Amino acid sequence: xxxxxxxxxxxxxxxxxxxxxxxxxxxxxxxxxxxxxxxxxxxxxxxxxxxxxxxxxxxxxxxxxxxxxxxxxxxxxxxxxxxxxxxxxxxxxxxxxxxxxxxxxxxxxxxxxxxxxxxxxxxxxxxxxxxxxxxxxxxxxxxxxxxxxxxxxxxxxxxxxxxxxxxxxxxxxxxxxxxxxxxxxxxxxxxxxxxxxxxxxxxxxxxx
Amino acid sequence: xxxxxxxxxxxxxxxxxxxxxxxxxxxxxxxxxxxxxxxxxxxxxxxxxxxxxxxxxxxxxxxxxxxxxxxxxxxxxxxxxxxxxxxxxxxxxxxxxxxxxxxxxxxxxxxxxxxxxxxxxxxxxxxxxxxxxxxxxxxxxxxxxxxxxxxxxxxxxxxxxxxxxxxxxxxxxxxxxxxxxxxxxxxxxxxxxxxxxxxxxxxxxxxx
Amino acid sequence: xxxxxxxxxxxxxxxxxxxxxxxxxxxxxxxxxxxxxxxxxxxxxxxxxxxxxxxxxxxxxxxxxxxxxxxxxxxxxxxxxxxxxxxxxxxxxxxxxxxxxxxxxxxxxxxxxxxxxxxxxxxxxxxxxxxxxxxxxxxxxxxxxxxxxxxxxxxxxxxxxxxxxxxxxxxxxxxxxxxxxxxxxxxxxxxxxxxxxxxxxxxxxxxx
Amino acid sequence: xxxxxxxxxxxxxxxxxxxxxxxxxxxxxxxxxxxxxxxxxxxxxxxxxxxxxxxxxxxxxxxxxxxxxxxxxxxxxxxxxxxxxxxxxxxxxxxxxxxxxxxxxxxxxxxxxxxxxxxxxxxxxxxxxxxxxxxxxxxxxxxxxxxxxxxxxxxxxxxxxxxxxxxxxxxxxxxxxxxxxxxxxxxxxxxxxxxxxxxxxxxxxxxx
Numbered sequence: 001x002x003x004x005x006x007x008x009x010x011x012x013x014x015x016x017x018x019x020x021x022x023x024x025x026x027x028x029x030x031x032x033x034x035x036x037x038x039x040x041x042x043x044x045x046x047x048x049x050x051x052x053x054x055x056x057x058x059x060x061x062x063x064x065x066x067x068x069x070x071x072x073x074x075x076x077x078x079x080x081x082x083x084x085x086x087x088x089x090x091x092x093x094x095x096x097x098x099x100x101x102x103x104x105x106x107x108x109x110x111x112x113x114x115x116x117x118x119x120x121x122x123x124x125x126x127x128x129x130x131x132x133x134x135x136x137x138x139x140x141x142x143x144x145x146x147x148x149x150x151x152x153x154x155x156x157x158x159x160x161x162x163x164x165x166x167x168x169x170x171x172x173x174x175x176x177x178x179x180x181x182x183x184x185x186x187x188x189x190x191x192x193x194x195x196x197x198x199x200x201x202x203x204x205x206x207x208x
Numbered sequence: 209x210x211x212x213x214x215x216x217x218x219x220x221x222x223x224x225x226x227x228x229x230x231x232x233x234x235x236x237x238x239x240x241x242x243x244x245x246x247x248x249x250x251x252x253x254x255x256x257x258x259x260x261x262x263x264x265x266x267x268x269x270x271x272x273x274x275x276x277x278x279x280x281x282x283x284x285x286x287x288x289x290x291x292x293x294x295x296x297x298x299x300x301x302x303x304x305x306x307x308x309x310x311x312x313x314x315x316x317x318x319x320x321x322x323x324x325x326x327x328x329x330x331x332x333x334x335x336x337x338x339x340x341x342x343x344x345x346x347x348x349x350x351x352x353x354x355x356x357x358x359x360x361x362x363x364x365x366x367x368x369x370x371x372x373x374x375x376x377x378x379x380x381x382x383x384x385x386x387x388x389x390x391x392x393x394x395x396x397x398x399x400x401x402x403x404x405x406x407x408x409x410x411x412x413x414x415x416x
Numbered sequence: 417x418x419x420x421x422x423x424x425x426x427x428x429x430x431x432x433x434x435x436x437x438x439x440x441x442x443x444x445x446x447x448x449x450x451x452x453x454x455x456x457x458x459x460x461x462x463x464x465x466x467x468x469x470x471x472x473x474x475x476x477x478x479x480x481x482x483x484x485x486x487x488x489x490x491x492x493x494x495x496x497x498x499x500x501x502x503x504x505x506x507x508x509x510x511x512x513x514x515x516x517x518x519x520x521x522x523x524x525x526x527x528x529x530x531x532x533x534x535x536x537x538x539x540x541x542x543x544x545x546x547x548x549x550x551x552x553x554x555x556x557x558x559x560x561x562x563x564x565x566x567x568x569x570x571x572x573x574x575x576x577x578x579x580x581x582x583x584x585x586x587x588x589x590x591x592x593x594x595x596x597x598x599x600x601x602x603x604x605x606x607x608x609x610x611x612x613x614x615x616x617x618x619x620x621x622x623x624x
Numbered sequence: 625x626x627x628x629x630x631x632x633x634x635x636x637x638x639x640x641x642x643x644x645x646x647x648x649x650x651x652x653x654x655x656x657x658x659x660x661x662x663x664x665x666x667x668x669x670x671x672x673x674x675x676x677x678x679x680x681x682x683x684x685x686x687x688x689x690x691x692x693x694x695x696x697x698x699x700x701x702x703x704x705x706x707x708x709x710x711x712x713x714x715x716x717x718x719x720x721x722x723x724x725x726x727x728x729x730x731x732x733x734x735x736x737x738x739x740x741x742x743x744x745x746x747x748x749x750x751x752x753x754x755x756x757x758x759x760x761x762x763x764x765x766x767x768x769x770x771x772x773x774x775x776x777x778x779x780x781x782x783x784x785x786x787x788x789x790x791x792x793x794x795x796x797x798x799x800x801x802x803x804x805x806x807x808x809x810x811x812x813x814x815x816x817x818x819x820x821x822x823x824x825x826x827x828x829x830x831x832x
Contacts, residue, residue: 004242004243007241008242011237011238011241014234015234015237018234019227019230019231019234022223022226022227022230023223023227023337026222026223026226026227026336026338029219030219030223030338031339033215033219034212034216034219082778096341098335098337098342099337127307128234129231129305129307130238131235131238131239131301133304134306146774147774147808150770150771154706154812154815158815170815173811173815174815176811177808177811177812177815180804180807180811181808183804183807184771184804187797187800187804188778188801190797191778191782191794191797191801354566355566355600358562358600362498362604362607378607381603381606382607384603385604385607388599388603389600391596391599392563392593392596392597392600395589395592396570396593398589399570399586399589399590399593402574402577402586402589420658420659423657423658427653427657427658430650430653431646431647431650431653431654434646434650435643435646435647438639438643438646439639439643439753442639442752442754443755445635445638445639446635446639446754446755447755449631449635450628450632450635512757514753514758515751515753543722543723545647545722545723546650546654547651547655547717550722
């Protein structure tokens with residue numbers, strides 16, 4: 001397929017991630033403006049690169065005309081939280097909204113991946129309106145703590161470097177770093193309530 | 209009412225204008241990325257200031273609990289076009305979308321206001337999702353050319369200065385400037401087709 | 417030359433236009449925050465595309481190693497004003513700053529181009545600091561009114577379309593539009609003082 | 625002093641933090657565009673709130689007319705790195721630039737504060753150009769890892785909550801979290817070279 005055709009296909013996804021980013025950032029604003037602790041720290045988004053889409057399609061044996069249906073993370077949203085406990089609140093918020101529909105969830109926090117990867121994934125359906133009319137697309141929302149995100153960024157780079165042939169030694173180092181991350185998240189949870197009360201007061205005072 | 213309560217009331221409007229801005233800017237991107245002329249040049253938005261809301265409520269004798277219903281421009285979107293002809297295309301696009309519902313339209317281009325003001329206004333209903341759940345709000349969309357926008361900005365400042373007691377002389381100057389604007393828009397329309405074909409080619413080449 | 421090498425060459429220009437944009441936007445903020453009328457309405461910037469640089473070099477017979485010296489508009493800043501009178505104030509501001517040095521000026525307002533083009537151009541030297549250390553680059557600043565900018569955008573598209581072979585008829589239409597623009601700018605100048613006083617009051621009140 | 629006067633005083637600081645943010649973000653772009661690992665992950669900035677300035681002045685017994693000289697962090701820049709090793713590279717970059725001058729440095733990484741706080745601080749002099757002419761202001765640059773930043777954010781909220789009377793128990797929890805952060809940073813350093821090589825390749829491939 002030609003670049004220009006790909007651009008046309010990816011346009012609604014581009015639009016979707018921008019709309020979704022604004023919507024999740026509104027949740028941050030809403031909490032902060034009312035002087036409350038926000039369960040979301042920040043939001044990132046991206047549309048998968050054409051080269052990555054083709055690579056995934058080839059690896060998973062997906063026909064060209066099935067790509068939009070079977071590759072669920074063409075539109076990707078990443079929601080970063082301070083604490084593990086915030087993740088559940090974000091999941092609830094997503095489920096309660098009527099402008100997006102949950103297709104299914106994968107809880108890689110309760111079920112840590114073998115690699116050490118932890119995150120909560122939700123696949124949603126979302127409607128965008130383009131010159132071609134109304135279109136329902138899919139998007140993947142990844143919800144994680146700052147610490148999980150730190151680890152995942154590094155693991156992604158290394159996966160990419162070794163193209164799935166990561167040396168045992170590096171794998172073990174990563175697992176050890178994943179432990180340090182888990183430990184940090186736990187330490188943080190212990191003082192979480194203290195922190196939340198502190199931040200509520202902090203933001204409120206800041207507004208004045 | 210207290211400032212903090214007002215902030216709470218205005219939050220969904222803040223969110224709405226941001227979502228709507230992204231949505232209309234997507235129309236620009238969609239056209240440019242496909243190498244087409246965009247009927248929209250740029251998009252502006254604002255939420256009405258608390259002081260202006262109260263002023264309008266007082267002037268129009270609107271009860272506090274009717275403000276959200278009767279003041280239709282708390283959320284304001286301004287869509288700027290290059291040519292008068294583009295305005296119709298934008299109106300059609302808005303009417304065809306399912307994520308916003310037209311309440312009514314006012315065509316101040318066919319029916320220029322006495323002051324010289326020209327613009328196309330659409331009042332829409334729009335749904336936002338907040339911590340309090342789904343909320344339907346109203347928004348005013350003003351669609352104008354660059355030249356009309358230039359005039360309107362200046363007229364607004366002068367209206368504001370004279371607080372509705374504008375001297376005759378200034379009123380006449382403004383009407384004369386409105387004529388110059390109308391003339392410019394007409395000159396532009398004549399060479400519009402030339403320009404549109406030119407810009408299509410321009411943007412397309414730029415993408416490569 | 418390879419794309420990657422070009423990217424390396426253009427990096428300091430990218431950095432320069434961003435810094436200059438921030439600096440000129442600060443002038444807007446400074447005026448508005450103090451409740452004064454800003455001589456600058458908005459600021460745009462761009463780095464010339466590689467293809468346009470090569471085209472210009474070829475057309476003007478510039479050797480590859482002379483490009484950075486002889487093509488003065490690789491970094492381009494556009495400053496848009498409401499009124500013709502504001503342009504002089506902006507020129508003075510630029511000349512008084514010590515963080516940019518004026519190489520020379522071209523006044524296409526006093527000396528309108530044959531095509532009808534009107535704008536004030538200043539070529540400056542500006543220092544950027546990169547991994548390679550301190551580098552002095554050139555940048556072109558174009559200063560124009562909103563109305564001049566409108567005309568120039570359209571003329572540029574048409575120039576591009578006809579690749580310097582614009583039909584006489586279209587040339588005449590453009591000249592006629594340039595007249596309408598000039599007339600509009602003059603109408604505006606007449607009521608300028610009224611407007612400036614009005615906007616000063618307007619911005620001041622808005623700040624409260 | 626009146627709000628309006630304070631605004632006037634703070635304007636050059638506002639301008640400075642925006643210029644400095646752009647400059648440090650250019651370092652990120654420069655590395656990534658050339659396919660190299662960037663020692664800077666992201667950059668944040670803020671101007672101290674008027675209330676915080678007055679509070680600090682009172683606490684430290686600073687006369688009103690000495691505030692700009694003696695409060696060195698009115699303009700604040702925060703540079704976040706992935707790894708402890710990156711901090712030294714950023715410090716070197718800052719020292720080598722001619723558009724900012726180092727007043728002095730404080731290394732709270734080699735000399736961790738009693739509270740557990742770790743960061744590298746640099747006070748710089750920086751010139752801004754305003755309507756009043758050239759002005760030399762001071763700015764504080766804080767350089768830290770993602771993990772240090774996470775800890776510092778939380779510590780700041782708690783400090784604020786207890787207004788310098790933090791319970792022993794909370795202090796100990798924070799120290800324990802600081803240990804977890806230090807451990808995580810060390811784990812990360814061990815695999816740093818692996819990661820850097822991986823990210824270089826990653827970014828380079830992404831550019832294509």
